[in-house]
Amino acid sequence: MKKWKTIIILILIIGVLSFRSYIIFLILNPSNIIRGKAVEYHTKEELSDLYWQNEELLNSVKNSVLSNKKVLQALIDEQDGDTGIYTKHDEVYFSQEEWSDIVSVFENLHPYMIMMERKGRPVKLYIDFAKLELDTGSKETTLYWFTDKKEIEYQKEHSLADSVAYTQIDGNWYIVEETFHW
Numbered sequence: 175m176k177k178w179k180t181i182i183i184l185i186l187i188i189g190v191l192s193f194r195s196y197i198i199f200l201i202l203n204p205s206n207i208i209r210g211k212a213v214e215y216h217t218k219e220e221l222s223d224l225y226w227q228n229e230e231l232l233n234s235v236k237n238s239v240l241s242n243k244k245v246l247q248a249l250i251d252e253q254d255g256d257t258g259i260y261t262k263h264d265e266v267y268f269s270q271e272e273w274s275d276i277v278s279v280f281e282n283l284h285p286y287m288i289m290m291e292r293k294g295r296p297v298k299l300y301i302d303f304a305k306l307e308l309d310t311g312s313k314e315t316t317l318y319w320f321t322d323k324k325e326i327e328y329q330k331e332h333s334l335a336d337s338v339a340y341t342q343i344d345g346n347w348y349i350v351e352e353t354f355h356w
Contacts, residue, residue, distance in 0.1 A: 206261055207277060214283075214303060218349050225343055228282050246297075255291060259290075285303050300317060310355065311355040315350070316352070317348075318350050
């Protein structure tokens with residue numbers, strides 16, 4: 175009986191150590207475009223300023239992502255209906271100039287991912303940032319590019335957030351603020 179207890183305790187210790195190693199790997203993962211600790215939360219005002227400072231760059235990245243046949247195929251292949259650009263492995267989809275622009279977005283805005291989503295709808299692109307932990311939940315401020323107003327209405331209707339605010343900043347670019355109770 176004592177051997178079994180020892181074996182079970184050893185297995186638990188190995189499991190805990192393995193889990194900690196995996197978490198450390200995710201945080202320090204050298205394949206990410208920027209490290210997890212560099213990802214930032216931005217207020218609506220900060221994100222608006224960042225958009226205007228990087229308007230040409232953001233539109234260039236949007237155009238290269240949305241027109242890229244390899245990324246669209248990855249989107250089709252993904253069963254979830256979305257695909258993200260956040261690791262150096264995604265470089266294979268883009269030309270050297272396009273990839274340089276994508277890396278510049280990560281360096282200038284510090285998002286954790288550029289996402290393209292379809293889920294049975296027209297394609298939309300958004301740039302996710304770190305969430306802000308609140309006393310009673312969290313808040314996410316995201317930079318979205320919607321194809322049209324119908325997609326904004328669809329997004330509002332299907333959002334899981336407790337409250338959502340949309341602020342148009344330029345053309346089809348919006349800042350979306352979502353507050354969650356979790």
